[in-house]
Amino acid sequence: MRNDDFPPPIKKLALKRANNRCERCWTEKDLEFHHITPVRFGGKKTLENCLVFCHNCHNIAPSDIFLLKNIFLRFSSSKEMIHHYKVENEYEALKCICGEKGVNYEEIKQKFYHDPFSHTDAVKEGMKLRAEKIGHSGFNIPFGYDYKDGVLKILPNEAEVVRSIYSQYLSGKSLDEIVKMLNLAKIPTKRGGSWAKKTISTILKNPVYCGYHRYEEKLTRGIHNKIIDAKIYKEIQKLICEKGGKQKNYDF
């Protein structure tokens, strides 16, 4: 057991308070005693400074109190954290938490990034679940990309098609003409079918191609590589508007 040097009466009280369960995940197995403030930082062997954790939770518990109380004890995974705040990733969730608590986000972000717990499976789980989800619901992989290890990865062949669609449209070609050209060239869509105007217009309006994610009409910078320059994307939106279509106007 790590740092397991609370006096027996304190352990007994802590177990009673915790109903003989891990105070994070509620398992009853392999219980250990965690110092909220580590002994090396002057943490005392008191009930107030003691948490009952299972071996797994104990192993990954962050040493920073803010992270421990506001993330580790509240959420079982980054997925839960992201879901709770209805945001795109754990850093945006962290921003919300910092806002709620009135603490400096940049400072906490550094701590979070450097704490081993933020790199554990428990925190990465969200990304994994999302990757698994892609196959059947909600999240369609945009043409031009593959989705691996939680990140969109450029597929060079498809990216070339995306660039060509953008440049054709920019040079004045209509959606019909672009559809015709792609179908004649026998270039498959993501689902292996033929192209339609709607597919092309979706590609022309999707900010994912200049490195952003759209979530409920709000843009966030993604961690994936862009295929199209933001400048070109904006020109395209202007052009769509001039041709009487509904353009997407975002502030980058």
Ligand SMILES: [Zn+2]
């Ligand atoms: Zn646990």
